[in-house]
Amino acid sequence: MFQEFGCHGSIDVGTLPPATIVELERLSGEWLEYDRDAGAIVVRHIEPTAGPIVPTVVSELVHMLATIPFEFQEHWGGGQLLIHTEDVGRLVRITVVSGGALHVEWAHPDYAGAERRPFDRALIQVEPYEQRLNGRVTFATSDASRSALALHQLADTFEGLYPEGDFRVTPNDDSVEITMRDVNLDVETLMQALQVHAGPGSLTGVIALSSFKDAVPEHMLRLVFEDGAVLMQQPLLWD
Numbered sequence: 480m481f482q483e484f485g486c487h488g489s490i491d492v493g494t495l496p497p498a499t500i501v502e503l504e505r506l507s508g509e510w511l512e513y514d515r516d517a518g519a520i521v522v523r524h525i526e527p528t529a530g531p532i533v534p535t536v537v538s539e540l541v542h543m544l545a546t547i548p549f550e551f552q553e554h555w556g557g558g559q560l561l562i563h564t565e566d567v568g569r570l571v572r573i574t575v576v577s578g579g580a581l582h583v584e585w586a587h588p589d590y591a592g593a594e595r596r597p598f599d600r601a602l603i604q605v606e607p608y609e610q611r612l613n614g615r616v617t618f619a620t621s622d623a624s625r626s627a628l629a630l631h632q633l634a635d636t637f638e639g640l641y642p643e644g645d646f647r648v649t650p651n652d653d654s655v656e657i658t659m660r661d662v663n664l665d666v667e668t669l670m671q672a673l674q675v676h677a678g679p680g681s682l683t684g685v686i687a688l689s690s691f692k693d694a695v696p697e698h699m700l701r702l703v704f705e706d707g708a709v710l711m712q713q714p715l716l717w718d
Contacts, residue, residue, distance in 0.1 A: 484563050486510055486536055490520040490575045491556030492547060502546050508539035519558070520544075532562055533571055537583060540573065544581070552579040563695060570696050570716065588696045588714035598702070598709040600667060605690040605698050607665035608638050615658045616684030616704060618677035623650035626676035630657065633672050637664050643691075654681075663691065666702065670709065680707035 495503070495518070503513035503520075509529060514521045520543055540560070560573040570586035620626045627650035634646040644662035648655060655676070666688050673682055682704040690698045696716055703710040 484532075484565060486522045486532065486560055486562045488522065488558060488560040488573075489514075489517065490540070490544075490558040490560065491518060492520060492544075493518060493551065493554035493556055495547060495551055499547055499551070503543055506539075506543050506546065508535075508542075510536045511539045511543065513543065519556075522560070532564060533583075536560060536562060537573065540575075541581070544575070544579070553577055555579075572717065584717060586696050586716040587718070588699055588716055590701050590712050590714050593701075593712040593715050595703060595710040595712055598670075598711055602700060602711055602713065603666070603688070605688065605692075607668070608663070609690050609692040610663065610665055611644070611689045611691050612659045612662045612664050612666060612669070612686055613689075614684060614686035614702075615656070616673065616682060616686065617654055617656045618673065618683070619654050619681035620676050620678055621653070623653060623655050626650070626655050629676065630655070630669075630672055633669070634662060634664055637668065657684075659686065670702075682707070 492513075500513070500515055504515065506513070507523070510523060510532070511520055512523050513519075520540065555575065555577045557574070557576045559575075562571040562573070563569070564571065572582075572584045572586065574582045574584070576582075627648040631646070631648045644664075645658075645660040646662045646664070647658045649657075666686060669686075684704050686702040686704075688700040688702065696714060699714050701712040701714070703712065
């Protein structure tokens, strides 16, 4: 999956008559062009800069597909184009299937029903200095005041003297509660500290990880602390 503004993918349109191929090659647009060797509509190598990307790509794609004779539509292999919009916060999927159907879908990240798997740092695609944390965790500890102070200092000193976001640590008699809202903190650094201070099997809660820099859905993760295990979820993007 690509991780920046732009378009990625191709649409296989199968074998076409020579006249149609010539017409498609003439329709090279800002984003899309026809590749004779691949028999597909592909994304141009030079990234365009003019016009909103989603309506431009859809318009070019429909224009190109409309030039293909009706009797050849059933031979399409189809395919997908994935688009990150200009604000890099939305992911759009354009799907073409054999027979002429075209679907445009916006990703709606949702963790309901998302697979849980053991913690794997390879799934974290956001650099530590760009990480945005939200969530709430609690744990038991033998010295709540000491643990709370250590964790608060960790957040206050990460990446400089000016911490970003709201990181609240509340010590109780024998436990600590942490609430995070848009906190700039490396989640692995925080997890290491939690493992030092939390009593065995006592850590519970959820931490949502995203990025301050590129808020693309593919960067999102959720860490779930449950029954002594650290689990990870990637959001489901499509219904």
